[in-house]
Amino acid sequence: MSDSLPEDSFSGIIKVLKLTSGEEIIGLVSEASPEKYSIKLPARLDTFYSRDQNGELLEYVKLTNYLSNIKGYEISIPRDVVIYIGSPHVELEKMFETYIIAMQQDPKVVV
Numbered sequence: 001m002s003d004s005l006p007e008d009s010f011s012g013i014i015k016v017l018k019l020t021s022g023e024e025i026i027g028l029v030s031e032a033s034p035e036k037y038s039i040k041l042p043a044r045l046d047t048f049y050s051r052d053q054n055g056e057l058l059e060y061v062k063l064t065n066y067l068s069n070i071k072g073y074e075i076s077i078p079r080d081v082v083i084y085i086g087s088p089h090v091e092l093e094k095m096f097e098t099y100i101i102a103m104q105q106d107p108k109v110v111v
Contacts, residue, residue, distance in 0.1 A: 012040055014093055018083040025066050026088055026096050036076045037085070042066040043099050045092075061092065063099045065107060073103065 012028030017037070019025065027042035043063040050058050067073050088096065102109050 014088055014096055015039075015085050016045070016088045016092070017077070017085045019077070020081045020083060026063065026092065027066075029085075030074075034079070036078050037082065038074065038076050040074045041100055041103055042073075042075065043096065061095065063095055065103070068107070073107070 012030035014026065015029045016024060016026045017039075024045040024047075025039070025042045026045060027039035029037055030040050031038035044066045046062040046064055048060040048062070050060065052058055065073075067075060
């Protein structure tokens with residue numbers, strides 16, 4: 001594991017949050033209070049669209065490190081900047097689990 005990540009296990013519930021800035025992030029919500037959410041290893045969801053050879057619209061999602069400049073990769077977000085919070089689809093949850101593994105091996109890979 002990288003020296004820049006905490007040595008304790010990552011725990012929490014995987015959630016997707018839409019922020020008032022328009023960004024969507026996914027992370028381990030480890031604590032929720034009336035004032036804030038504590039989120040470990042948040043990743044920004046970058047969404048791209050393209051058409052295949054049949055003209056069907058395809059959606060691509062890329063996860064990037066939301067906190068590349070924050071030690072410990074954990075933040076608290078005030079509830080008033082969150083538009084919604086929900087559980088990810090199974091495919092997105094699997095992507096996030098792969099993201100966690102990549103972050104543990106080398107956080108610079110997912111910037």
